[in-house]
Amino acid sequence: MNFSNVVTVYLKELKDTLRDRRALMSMVIIPTIVMPALTFGVGKIAAGVVSKARQEIPAVMVLSGEDSPGVVAGLRQDKKLRLVATAADWKDQISDKKLRAAVRIPAGFEAGLKAGAAEPVIIYNYDGELKSGFSVNELERYFRALRDQTVTARLTERGLPATLVRPFETKRENVAAPEKVGGNLLGGIVPYIIIILCFTGAMYPAMDLTAGEKERGTMETLLCSPVARVDLVLGKFLMVLTGSLSAMILSLTSMTLSAAVAGMVFAAKTGPAQMAAMASQAQGAGGTMPMIDPLGLVGVVAMVLPVAVLFSALIFTVALFAKSYKEAQSYVAPMIFIVILPAVLGMLPGIDLNARLALVPILNLSLVCKEMLSGVWHWNYIVIIFGSSCVYAGIALALAVRMFNREDVIFRA
Amino acid sequence: MIEAHELTKTFSDKKRGVITAVDRVSFTCRPGQIYGLLGANGAGKTTTLRLVATLLQPTSGRATVAGFDVVRDAQSVRANVGFLAASTALYGRLTAREMITYFGRLNGMTDAAIKARIKQLSAELDMDEFLDRRCDKFSTGMKQKTSIARTLIHDPAVMVFDEPTLGLDVMTARAIVKFVRDCRDRGKTVIYSTHIMSEVEKLCDTVGIIHGGRLVAEGTLPELRARFGEQDMEEVFVKAVGGEAAVLAALKN
Known part of the structure; x- marks a missing residue:
């Protein structure tokens, strides 16, 4: 492996992708604008509908x-x-x-x-x-x-x-800090959104840099260069990873910012005590945005890294088989269901982390994120999950390199 | 210098089983000469050239290009080869200059050397006017010039052309033919595949006729004419592959 060749390939792919409107759409615009708008919009509408129904x-x-x-x-x-x-x-x-x-x-x-x-x-x-x-x-x-x-x-x-007939009464009071309430409420949905975005962010560049290049005939041109194929794979892979991570980071940033803005507007109207009460009310409606532990958010990003590598390498490998961009889409699109299923399972309130589930890819991420966002740090699980995710990611990347070296895959016609 | 000895390439196909695309092909191309590989579609021209350019690995047999073995030292082979095919396209979202620079870097050249080389190639190929425009808006002629500059950026000793005039208009095709001849005159080793008889007559010092993956005849143009007793290259070709029926059968496959 020659590091400077990897960088050369990566920088070229980055420049190429940044000039591609479709790529910018999936990597920048959708995660920054559409996802938060969707999350807040749907939450707001749901809350509105419910309170209207209550008022009737x-x-x-x-x-x-x-x-x-x-x-x-x-x-x-x-x-x-x-x-x-x-x-x-x-x-x-x-x-x-x-x-x-x-x-x-x-x-x-x-x-x-x-x-x-x-x-x-x-x-x-x-x-x-x-x-x-x-x-x-x-x-x-x-x-x-x-x-x-x-x-x-x-x-x-x-x-x-x-x-x-009524010898005593019961009363209930919330003692959890607002970020814990928030973690529990949003702990499920935030990892879910991150996982989906990580995947969709990687999809476009992965298909464009493999099947797309085959279709346009630039793959053969690239293979004529004296660069080792492993350098080509790694340079391209880094670009796919960039797409995946940029989608995730942009959406997290824009969601955090809009949550902060919404929170400020909200806090100005009501007191902080009422906020927690409102947050628990919002459980069904998902309307208002409770607070999230910022340290948990950092933890989530760190845990997502190996999974982003896994997604990028897997989509890259699958798309490499396709002869054309369209064919790649028909292979990659169904993969999203494989990703959504464990992510949704992790959102369910009953499922909690254990040693066995800590080894299930994606599901383990979804579960550990839920915990970290509510300020719970099970270090032994975190180590297992991070370690196993790294192993899975390594295997997927090795597979991508292997596939790129197979001439029946690269020259499939 | 290209030396191929008993080069063989087989593919496994789901429907047709094992296909021998190139079957024990041996030939030698010398510096300052153009070796023409003449064959119908599917005869094995592209596969042979891809073996030479190390895009594919031979199933058996061996070949050396510029003194390097195509299997053991594939990267050194590619560093000494300029490969131009109808199927090698340009990155549409890069400008011609960026495209050529990219391949210069992939060939390990310094930015200063790339800059100087582009200046020289651009003057030779008359590319100044569109050097900083994006390739996706180019005419076929502009694309072909950019591709040529891309193959020449590292000044390779060996040039491999796989049907470079396929689908080009007459003027662009003529420019390519002239460029191939220039390469020879500069002492490069040139291998050129085509199914167009007139190009063979115009360009090639030695001709290898390939049919069904096998090299069925080889020689200079006068040698081939004498051997098959025909003046017309097309007649020579048909006789070499075993008559019209053989040509038709091969095309059907």
Whole structure:
């Protein structure tokens, strides 16, 4: 290996790639602008939709209950429910989402309550529909209150204290620091985005520098030079790695910056205590941007390095087989699913790092990043993961060099 | 100087099994001479030249180029060879100057030497006007000139031309033919493959007729004419490969 030759090849590929609009699109523009916009945009829209759904006063229909006027009047007066006139097609109305829920108050409900016990109240809803779910929550809240009132009244009647049936209360308070809450919330999504970007950033240059060169006929020109093939591979590989890392670093930087800006705007409006509370609310919506441990972010970048090498070398090797850029795309595009699957698995809340999972490529990265972002540093796992990733990356790179030396691959026609 | 001895190259093909693209080919090209490799499409010309330029490795047999073995010392061979083929293209996003400079660096030249050499080549090939423009906007003539400058940047002793006039217009093709002759006149060893009879007649000192991977006839033009009793080169070729039926069969493959 001749280092100055590797540098010569790398610098030429860098210049060539920087003049390529398509490459700039995938390496610079998409990671800097599109990914953060997408993440924030989708989060914002999701949060907006959810809070709008929460604010809506749901339309609810009362079926029967003529002999329980007190309950019906109570429902009518409730500010968070809107009673509509009873109609025979209530089931269709719920299916059509015109009606959020219906409630059947059994005959003789109030009389039953006075006597002792009554038949159950039945709530009809649209299972899995967000707004219908909210209306059910409101109905249940109303009837729970009604039950509590009844119990309290009965106890007072008999001269017994309320603590007889409710001897204690439970309360919950968040003690985790905001960055830990953030790490847990974003710990899953950030490594996922990084892994995907690392892959897509490498895709374009890897295909262009191999299959693309074969297609344009420059590969043969390059092979005429007296440079050893291993130097050519390494120079090209470094360019692919540059693409992968630049996509990752640019998107991380732009995401961190926009998170900081969003955080500042947010902090100006509310206090820091409310922020943590909002962060935990955002769990389902992914709306606001909680804080991330900056040291964790540095750790993530370090852990991603060998994986970026692995991706770059693998895509390079696969694309090398193809005769044309188009053919390379049809080989490389399905590879993204192989990458997404373990990355998504790592996002799931239940899966935690253990010695066996620490050896599974990509998944181990996703899991360890989740931990590091929430300020947890399991050094033994970190060493295993970094070490195994380096081994995988080394194997992939050796494979790329081997393939480049095979004339049936390079001159495949 | 190129010396090939019993060069053989086989490929394995999924459908057709093992194919012998070049079958025990031996020849010698001397400095200051043009050796023409004449053959139909698929006869084994490109494979032979790729073996000489060390782009491919021979299955058996051996060859030396400028005194270096093509297997053991492939890098030294490439350092002494200028390889120009219809299939060797330019980097479209680089300018002609950048393209030539890149290959100068790959050949281990200093930037000062590259600069001086480009100045000289640009004057010889009349390239000044488009030297700093990007190659993807070039006409075929400009591309061909840039490719020539690329092959000559390190002033190699051996020139390998694989059908360099393929797909070129008449004027550009003529310029190439003139350039090949210039190479010979400067004492370089030149090997030139083509299927165009008139180019062989115009250029070559020695002709090797290749058919089905085998060198079926070899000699100077007068020797070949005398041997096959024909004046027309095309007739000589058809007779050498074993008649029209053989030519047709080879083309079908």
